[in-house]
Amino acid sequence: MNKVLGNKKAIALFTLPAFLLFLCIMILPILASFFFSLQKWDGLGEMTFVGLRNYEKLFFTDSYHFHVSVKNTLIIAALSVFIQIPLALLLALLVTIGVKWENFYRTVYFIPVVISSSAIAQLFLKIYNFDYGALNTILRSLGLESWCRPWLYDESTALWAAFVPVIWQHIGYHMLILYAGIKAIPPQLLDSAKIDGAGTFRIWRYITIPQLLPMLEVTLTLAVIGALKIFDIMFILTSNGEPLGATIVQTGVMYKLIFEKNNYGTGSAAACFVVAECLIFTLIIRRIFHHERNAQP
Amino acid sequence: MKKAIINLLLVVIAIIQLYPLVWMVFLSLKSNSEIYGGGSMGFPRSLRWDNYISAMQTGNVLRYTCNSLVITAAAVLLSTLLASMSAYSITRMRWRYSGWVMMIFLMGIMVPSQAVILPIYLILQRAGLYNTQPGLVIVYLVFALPTAIFILSGFLKSLPVELEEAAALDGAGILYIYHRVILPLTRPALSTVMVFTFLSCWNEFMYSFILLDREKLRTLTVGLLAMKGQYYTNWGAMAAGLTIAALPTLAVYLCFSKNIQQSFVAGAVKG
Structure with missing residues (x-):
């Protein structure tokens, strides 16, 4: 038995192809990104080691718009946390109190998740179109002509207009995760509360939501990380930051630095910044939730 | 009363989630004169299927679709095969470093793919795989490995050890066990x-946008972007292109919605 399951040749045959590819295309690139972020390099000439200068340049060169991109990205993260997740939670709670078309709602809410962000972005370009887009057409038919504007080209609305499809697309995803969490709560808990005469809100407050904390941690982490690394939808919707860099996101700055300006060092610094940010936020969220769990045993 | 309000709210949200997509499909069936003549909202007056033909042929959507199909199919098959082999050897076979290898694979889940694009771009260039379909397939397959290995190894752990013991007693070799005993049993997870x-x-x-910089090789998600410029004034054909891009995933989702929802939950709860 051990001879069969300890067959070295077979182990190598099974593991090595995936593992070697993984090392070359995933692990090595992470290390390389960090290494490049410490160099001055345009991809052609010599590399020179410059320490943390790239990070300094990233933050203090105004024309890169990096600080704007960090602000925009954090706004998306905040909107996810304070609007998208609460809404997803509310939907998950409402769908599970015994409405008629539970499966239908869950399935429908999730539909935008399976469509590519690229197509969604292009669709919203049309929806926001000044002359024929759905939004302005609806406003006009309601007699709100004065509200119409070129949503994505007006500096005061572009950012918020771009956030709508971002939030819209993934609400169903978070709702589904929370839904699965609610379904996993032992029914005895809910039944005994009902027998004791607890109302829906009390059950949510004292049983469902406390039981759901681990899943909330998962969705919050996914939402924040998803926001920090957002690229496709913003890139297409705002032509990577238009008007005038007002809507740029972090990965958009990274893209510009690397592929438009051939500034590999500073671009890699932006990439590493995103990785570090993801790790830090994951840890912060974990910390908050573990604190919470210890506080209410 | 309370139930009625809740149902109303849920229906309204369902409409919000669906309406943009319905609008897209309607648009794809309208003539330009209808769209620009104030009819961009409602149901199409007459169904203009020629938008689809125009998108497929002059908009190159047919070619983009084929490219997407080839790349996706290759990446799905290869990554599933490699992931299932690795997951098997890591979770069921006996060797010293299996835990380490698993840990390294799972680390990949934490890496935002955007952050490694420059090194991957350079590596593929050096390897002569930049601007080739195999290059993109390799990247996709590697990105798919961590989650695939995570889901498969979770499933493999739940199988009884007696399976292999019985087969080994019958004199079966490891390849036979993997191929004939384990693989058929993991079909749901696969x-x-x-x-x-x-x-x-x-x-x-x-990655498709950056690694395939040739019109002939473009995949759908990127090709639609090119179409956007070319079809700036032809909304019907553009919407037809978007609908074509959305259809396969939508169809797969509606057929396997339970499966997909499970896999998204499983994929999420790995951290």
Whole structure:
């Protein structure tokens, strides 16, 4: 038995192809990104080691718009946390109190998740179109002509207009995760509360939501990380930051630095910044939730 | 009364989630004169299927679709095969470093793919795989590995050890055991993984945009972007292109919605 399951040749045959590819295309690139972020390099000439200068340049060169991109990205993260997740939670709670078309709602809410962000972005370009887009057409038919504007080209609305499809697309995803969490709560808990005469809100407050904390941690982490690394939808919707860099996101700055300006060092610094940010936020969220769990045993 | 309000709210949200897509499909069936003549909202007056033909032929959507299909199919099959082999050897076979290898694979889940694009671009260039379909397939397959291995190894752990013991007693070799005993049993998990990988490869944009810089090779997500410029004034054909891009994932989702929802939950709860 051990001879069969300890067959070295077979182990190598099974593991090595995936593992070697993984090392070359995933692990090595992470290390390389960090290494490049410490160099001055345009991809052609010599590399020179410059320490943390790239990070300094990233933050203090105004024309890169990096600080704007960090602000925009954090706004998306905040909107996810304070609007998208609460809404997803509310939907998950409402769908599970015994409405008629539970499966239908869950399935429908999730539909935008399976469509590519690229197509969604292009669709919203049309929806926001000044002359024929759905939004302005609806406003006009309601007699709100004065509200119409070129949503994505007006500096005061572009950012918020771009956030709508971002939030819209993934609400169903978070709702589904929370839904699965609610379904996993032992029914005895809910039944005994009902027998004791607890109302829906009390059950949510004292049983469902406390039981759901681990899943909330998962969705919050996914939402924040998803926001920090957002690229496709913003890139297409705002032509990577238009008007005038007002809507740029972090990965958009990274893209510009690397592929438009051939500034590999500073671009890699932006990439590493995103990785570090993801790790830090994951840890912060974990910390908050573990604190919470210890506080209410 | 309370129930009525809740149902109303849920229906309204369902409409919000569906309406943009319905609008897209309606648009794809309208003539330009209808769209620009104030009829951009309602149901199409007459169904203009020629938008689809125009998108397919002059808009190159047919070619983009084929490219997407080839790349996605190759990435799904290869990554599922490699992931299932690794997951098997890591979770069921006996060797010293299996825990380490698993840990390294799972680390990949934490890496935002955007952050490694420059090194991957350079590596593929050096390897002569930049601007080739195999290059993109390799990248997709590697990105799919961590989640696939995670889901498959979770499933493999739940199988009884007696399976291999009985087969080994009968004199079966390890390849036979993997191929004939284990693989058929993991079919449900394999399909979950395949569907999940299919969706992420079909919908991927950034790597395709950067690694395939030739009109002939473009995948759908990127090709639509090119179409956007070319079809600036032809909304019907553009919407037809978008609908074509959305259809395969939508169809797969509606057929396997339970499976897909499970795989998204499983994929999420790995951290």
